[in-house]
Amino acid sequence: MKILVIGLLNLRRLFRDRSNIFFVIVVPFLMIFMMGLMFGGGQPHRLGLVGGDGGPLAGRLATALAGREDVEVVPMATEDEVRTAVERGRVQGGVVIPSTYDADQRAGRQVQIRYMIRSNDMRALDVGTWVRSAVPREAALLRAARFGAAEGTTTFDQGLQVAQRAQVPGVEVQVTTAGRSVFPEGFSQFALSAPPLLLLYTFLTSLTAAIGLVETRLTGISARMYATPTTAWSIVAGETMGRLLIALFQGLLIMLGSGLLFQVRWGDPLAAAVLLAVFSMIGAGAAMVMASLFRTPGAAISLAAILGIGLGALGGTMVPLETFSPTMQTVAHFTPHAWGYEAFVTLVRHGGGIADVLPQLGALTAFAAVLLPLGAWLQRRAITR
Amino acid sequence: MPLLEVTGLRKSYGGHVAVDGVDFHIGEAETYGLLGPNGAGKTTAISMIVGILDRDAGEVVVDGQPLDVTSVKAKALIGYVPQELALYRDLTARENLRFFARLYGLGGGGLKARIEEILGIIGLTDRADEKVEQYSGGMARRLNIGIGLMNRPKLLILDEPTVGVDPQSRNSILESVQRLAGEGMAVLYTTHYMEEAERLCDRVGIIDQGRLRAEGTRRELVGLVGETDRVTMRAEGDLARAVEDLEKLPDVRRAESGDSQIELLVPDARTHLPRILETVAAAGAAVRTVEVREPDLETVFLHLTGKALRD
Ligand SMILES: Nc1ncnc2c1ncn2[C@@H]1O[C@H](COP(=O)(O)OP(=O)(O)OP(=O)(O)O)[C@@H](O)[C@H]1O
Numbered sequence: 081m082k083i084l085v086i087g088l089l090n091l092r093r094l095f096r097d098r099s100n101i102f103f104v105i106v107v108p109f110l111m112i113f114m115m116g117l118m119f120g121g122g123q124p125h126r127l128g129l130v131g132g133d134g135g136p137l138a139g140r141l142a143t144a145l146a147g148r149e150d151v152e153v154v155p156m157a158t159e160d161e162v163r164t165a166v167e168r169g170r171v172q173g174g175v176v177i178p179s180t181y182d183a184d185q186r187a188g189r190q191v192q193i194r195y196m197i198r199s200n201d202m203r204a205l206d207v208g209t210w211v212r213s214a215v216p217r218e219a220a221l222l223r224a225a226r227f228g229a230a231e232g233t234t235t236f237d238q239g240l241q242v243a244q245r246a247q248v249p250g251v252e253v254q255v256t257t258a259g260r261s262v263f264p265e266g267f268s269q270f271a272l273s274a275p276p277l278l279l280l281y282t283f284l285t286s287l288t289a290a291i292g293l294v295e296t297r298l299t300g301i302s303a304r305m306y307a308t309p310t311t312a313w314s315i316v317a318g319e320t321m322g323r324l325l326i327a328l329f330q331g332l333l334i335m336l337g338s339g340l341l342f343q344v345r346w347g348d349p350l351a352a353a354v355l356l357a358v359f360s361m362i363g364a365g366a367a368m369v370m371a372s373l374f375r376t377p378g379a380a381i382s383l384a385a386i387l388g389i390g391l392g393a394l395g396g397t398m399v400p401l402e403t404f405s406p407t408m409q410t411v412a413h414f415t416p417h418a419w420g421y422e423a424f425v426t427l428v429r430h431g432g433g434i435a436d437v438l439p440q441l442g443a444l445t446a447f448a449a450v451l452l453p454l455g456a457w458l459q460r461r462a463i464t465r
Numbered sequence: 466m467p468l469l470e471v472t473g474l475r476k477s478y479g480g481h482v483a484v485d486g487v488d489f490h491i492g493e494a495e496t497y498g499l500l501g502p503n504g505a506g507k508t509t510a511i512s513m514i515v516g517i518l519d520r521d522a523g524e525v526v527v528d529g530q531p532l533d534v535t536s537v538k539a540k541a542l543i544g545y546v547p548q549e550l551a552l553y554r555d556l557t558a559r560e561n562l563r564f565f566a567r568l569y570g571l572g573g574g575g576l577k578a579r580i581e582e583i584l585g586i587i588g589l590t591d592r593a594d595e596k597v598e599q600y601s602g603g604m605a606r607r608l609n610i611g612i613g614l615m616n617r618p619k620l621l622i623l624d625e626p627t628v629g630v631d632p633q634s635r636n637s638i639l640e641s642v643q644r645l646a647g648e649g650m651a652v653l654y655t656t657h658y659m660e661e662a663e664r665l666c667d668r669v670g671i672i673d674q675g676r677l678r679a680e681g682t683r684r685e686l687v688g689l690v691g692e693t694d695r696v697t698m699r700a701e702g703d704l705a706r707a708v709e710d711l712e713k714l715p716d717v718r719r720a721e722s723g724d725s726q727i728e729l730l731v732p733d734a735r736t737h738l739p740r741i742l743e744t745v746a747a748a749g750a751a752v753r754t755v756e757v758r759e760p761d762l763e764t765v766f767l768h769l770t771g772k773a774l775r776d
Pocket residue numbers: 478482483501502503504505506507508509510548625657
């Protein structure tokens with residue numbers, strides 16, 4: 081009950097300061113936006129296109145390729161230009177139509193359409209899927225028209241019009257991966273950086289609770305609270321509850337927002353929320369420990385930044401954990417981040433649920449179970465010693 | 466049975482002993498003063514009594530209940546007004562009062578009425594919804610006291626509540642404490658102002674360097690120094706040498722030099738005054754004003770410790 085009184089007071093004070101409203105509401109939206117940019121879910125895929133020498137059939141193919149809402153066809157002058165654009169990532173894929181396209185099609189000769197991508201660009205996979213379904217669909221129409229012309233029933237162009245009207249459903253090319261892949265199909269490589277980013281941010285937010293804790297101690301308000309008939313545990317729990325709620329609220333906001341607006345996947349919502357909650361508690365516990373060690377809010381804020389980012393880096397939230405050497409991976413598991421990362425990988429990449437991340441949740445709960453009581457004890461000691 | 470019983474209270478920081486075996490007690494409705502200079506150990510002692518500081522040794526019993534840092538029940542009996550302004554500056558007076566009231570377990574309809582009542586007592590009704598950061602020093606002081614009254618304590622503990630306030634606010638604070646004491650609240654009051662201790666307290670404990678040097682009513686304490694007067698001279702020049710010479714005079718009990726002033730204890734000062742002035746002049750100091758006072762707590766303090774209360 082008193083925990084709630086103290087926690088709510090913290091929230092009230094947080095929202096009284098306008099700069100905190102920025103921190104609580106605006107920053108998560110910036111994060112969502114950032115993720116949107118990274119995932120490109122809201123951005124069109126760009127497809128470089130060259131060739132065809134302005135023939136009407138080549139024109140039809142270009143129109144067909146532009147027929148998906150999130151694909152933007154960028155006409156280019158030379159094959160080299162397309163290649164450079166692909167190399168530099170300005171376009172996700174490049175399509176090269178031979179200059180003899182129209183003539184060869186009409187003559188019924190084999191035509192080769194070349195598709196260029198950067199081998200490690202996952203977004204190109206998505207565009208590639210589209211190209212591989214749009215091209216055969218056009219080819220089917222052309223084949224029908226040529227069939228009519230060869231039979232002598234229509235001219236090629238009339239046949240094409242008829243075929244078009246017939247609206248053959250066309251062939252969709254499905255690319256599937258056999259076995260278990262590191263990244264699921266159609267999965268953006270960047271989507272991997274969303275959960276780590278969230279972990280990094282949530283932890284930092286929780287750590288900033290240390291500043292408020294140092295401040296209330298310095299002003300004598302903490303001591304005054306201890307003079308009331310309130311247990312040390314209630315005071316400490318209440319003091320961190322406000323920040324904990326904020327961290328959770330922000331985390332969920334980011335998860336929901338990026339999921340709805342940019343189709344960022346977070347996996348099983350319940351498991352993700354539980355992970356986030358436990359993770360925030362670890363941050364809150366760490367904040368209490370830190371707050372008890374410092375005499376000024378400035379020192380606390382510096383260490384919060386160093387720890388928040390340092391542990392994040394060590395735990396694989398900046399450079400993916402998979403790329404670490406085995407030794408470093410072991411070291412990384414001394415940070416809660418690595419466990420959080422692993423758990424999110426299971427949820428996001430492999431569609432796991434809460435049961436699949438129990439080991440990681442266990443490890444994270446252990447972190448919280450050590451840090452929260454230790455923090456509470458240190459906090460009390462910092463005041464009553 | 467006394468309302469507060471403190472025995473053998475002791476606390477040291479590193480090698481420095483801040484409170485060195487303090488014993489005293491306060492009866493129901495009694496006002497007890499701890500009088501001592503800066504660094505005497507008043508705040509340290511009080512912090513242990515209200516249970517916000519771990520003690521090295523000793524015992525605190527409030528209304529029959531032992532109290533330490535982890536106590537909850539005994540703390541409910543005490544109202545605590547810390548020396549510093551322990552207030553949320555970004556909240557209003559009303560919000561501060563409500564918050565601490567709820568930590569004391571107050572709630573419901575009574576809470577609102579109590580807040581209004583306290584706002585009336587501390588004279589902040591009109592400005593109750595302004596943030597504390599907009600308050601004057603005196604207003605913040607009064608709020609600081611108001612919070613300590615929220616839970617209708619049996620024992621009110623105030624740690625130098627008048628430090629840094631203007632004479633008018635100070636007077637109103639002293640009047641409030643007197644009124645509360647008159648209504649039957651026991652009060653523990655620390656100060657380094659002799660006048661406050663004399664005006665408010667039924668009994669006074671004189672504390673210096675962590676030890677209680679003497680204790681009693683004003684009359685009892687003054688009796689310790691006997692018929693001794695206190696002479697205060699404002700002077701310029703070599704005061705240290707003047708003090709040295711003064712101490713050699715027969716009958717001069719103690720002499721002390723402070724910031725361009727000399728204080729000494731001497732029985733029947735009026736008869737000794739000519740020789741005192743001669744001695745000071747001979748030592749190369751020029752006396753500007755002389756004041757002779759009947760013994761008071763300041764005299765007692767000087768007598769007991771050889772120091773002035775304020776330096
Ligand atoms: N946290 C601490 N760490 C180390 N020394 C301390 C601490 N708190 C107090 N002291 C020392 O203990 C002694 C008593 O301090 P205390 O604050 O109790 O004095 P006080 O009588 O309240 O003085 P004042 O009138 O200035 O408030 C001082 O010498 C002080 O320096």
